[in-house]
Amino acid sequence: MSGDLLLAGLLADARMLAVFGLAGTPVAVAGRLEGGGRAGIDRDGWPRLEPGQGTVAAMRVRPNAALDRYAAVMGLAPQDCPEGPVLGLGAGGAEGAPHVDLAAAIARHILALPADRPAEAIAKRLPAIGTWAASELRGAQIPPSGGDLVERRGPGDVEIIRQDEPFAGFFSVGVSHLRHRTHAGGMTPVVRREALVLGDAVVVLPWDPVRDRVLLIEQFRMAPLLRRDPQPWLLETVAGRVDAGETVEDAARREAREEANLTLARLFPALHHYPSPGVLGEYLYLYVGIADLPDGIEGVHGLESEAEDIRGHLVPRADLTRMAMGGQVTNGPLAMLALWLELRRDALRTELGLG
Numbered sequence: 001m002s003g004d005l006l007l008a009g010l011l012a013d014a015r016m017l018a019v020f021g022l023a024g025t026p027v028a029v030a031g032r033l034e035g036g037g038r039a040g041i042d043r044d045g046w047p048r049l050e051p052g053q054g055t056v057a058a059m060r061v062r063p064n065a066a067l068d069r070y071a072a073v074m075g076l077a078p079q080d081c082p083e084g085p086v087l088g089l090g091a092g093g094a095e096g097a098p099h100v101d102l103a104a105a106i107a108r109h110i111l112a113l114p115a116d117r118p119a120e121a122i123a124k125r126l127p128a129i130g131t132w133a134a135s136e137l138r139g140a141q142i143p144p145s146g147g148d149l150v151e152r153r154g155p156g157d158v159e160i161i162r163q164d165e166p167f168a169g170f171f172s173v174g175v176s177h178l179r180h181r182t183h184a185g186g187m188t189p190v191v192r193r194e195a196l197v198l199g200d201a202v203v204v205l206p207w208d209p210v211r212d213r214v215l216l217i218e219q220f221r222m223a224p225l226l227r228r229d230p231q232p233w234l235l236e237t238v239a240g241r242v243d244a245g246e247t248v249e250d251a252a253r254r255e256a257r258e259e260a261n262l263t264l265a266r267l268f269p270a271l272h273h274y275p276s277p278g279v280l281g282e283y284l285y286l287y288v289g290i291a292d293l294p295d296g297i298e299g300v301h302g303l304e305s306e307a308e309d310i311r312g313h314l315v316p317r318a319d320l321t322r323m324a325m326g327g328q329v330t331n332g333p334l335a336m337l338a339l340w341l342e343l344r345r346d347a348l349r350t351e352l353g354l355g
Contacts, residue, residue, distance in 0.1 A: 004060055004061065005063050007059045008087070009056070012059045013104075020067045020107075026058070026060075028083075029056045031052060036090075037093060039103065049081070060084070069110070139200075157180060195279055202255060204264070205286075205337040217260060221234050234331050235329060240254075256289060270288055293314060299311075324339060
């Protein structure tokens with residue numbers, strides 16, 4: 001894009017301007033913005049400009065390569081207005097204020113990708129990019145590992161030399177060349193480390209405290225098949241990625257509806273953790289969800305758009321504990337939740353007023 005542009009809405013925020021390396025002059029654009037709650041997250045999440053009373057704060061800038069690249073990925077094109085061409089507008093999308101910090105993190109990821117990667121290819125991965133960007137923001141807020149047992153580290157204790165992304169699909173492969181502080185006080189030589197970039201996920205075990213039973217699900221899994229497991233249909237519990245722009249608790253409730261057609265009355269946080277921190281860029285939020293589980297509720301569920309084929313199983317809670325202790329539960333998060341619930345059952349019933 002050539003010539004001055006007016007950036008409106010999300011793009012006029014100082015945090016976004018900083019990502020693009022831009023400075024500008026404030027300008028008032030006549031009208032008001034409608035929608036835009038998912039601007040910078042989804043391609044179709046940008047606000048529309050409605051004529052009428054009021055003005056919209058905008059910034060007049062001279063576009064650069066970073067802004068051009070971002071606009072191509074997001075499918076943004078300037079819209080003509082009396083004050084000049086305006087960038088940052090669309091069809092409206094969801095209501096609400098934009099998630100600026102998340103949008104800025106997504107923008108940084110987009111601009112860090114190789115310049116020869118097609119904009120359309122990046123656009124197809126926006127959900128995965130958003131999931132990872134949101135995971136980074138949550139990761140910066142979690143309590144430090146080990147409490148006072150583990151020495152506190154600072155930014156200077158890890159030096160990133162170079163980062164690459166040789167593969168990007170449902171997940172991506174992140175390759176880092178780095179060195180880090182040793183326990184003896186020096187620095188390691190430059191080492192290459194690889195990880196699968198997945199982002200945060202939520203796992204929830206539906207439990208009926210009155211009937212004292214749980215709902216488990218069964219579905220086909222690729223990794224056991226690759227390991228030549230003759231039974232790649234695993235017994236699990238409800239789980240899924242935390243989408244960009246939603247809370248972990250909202251993701252738990254959404255996944256319960258999608259995978260088991262359940263409405264959860266309450267969520268109790270259990271053991272949140274990294275399942276395999278040596279190789280997986282993933283953090284799991286584990287919950288027990290209170291649900292009404294009458295006979296016949298099991299069913300077969302899942303999203304057709306994701307080819308999900310998920311069968312429900314009603315199981316007495318005590319049987320789940322026995323199965324976990326007997327090695328019949330090979331899904332780690334389910335085994336962890338089964339044992340956590342065994343230990344916490346009476347306290348949870350008391351908190352629920354069930355004695």
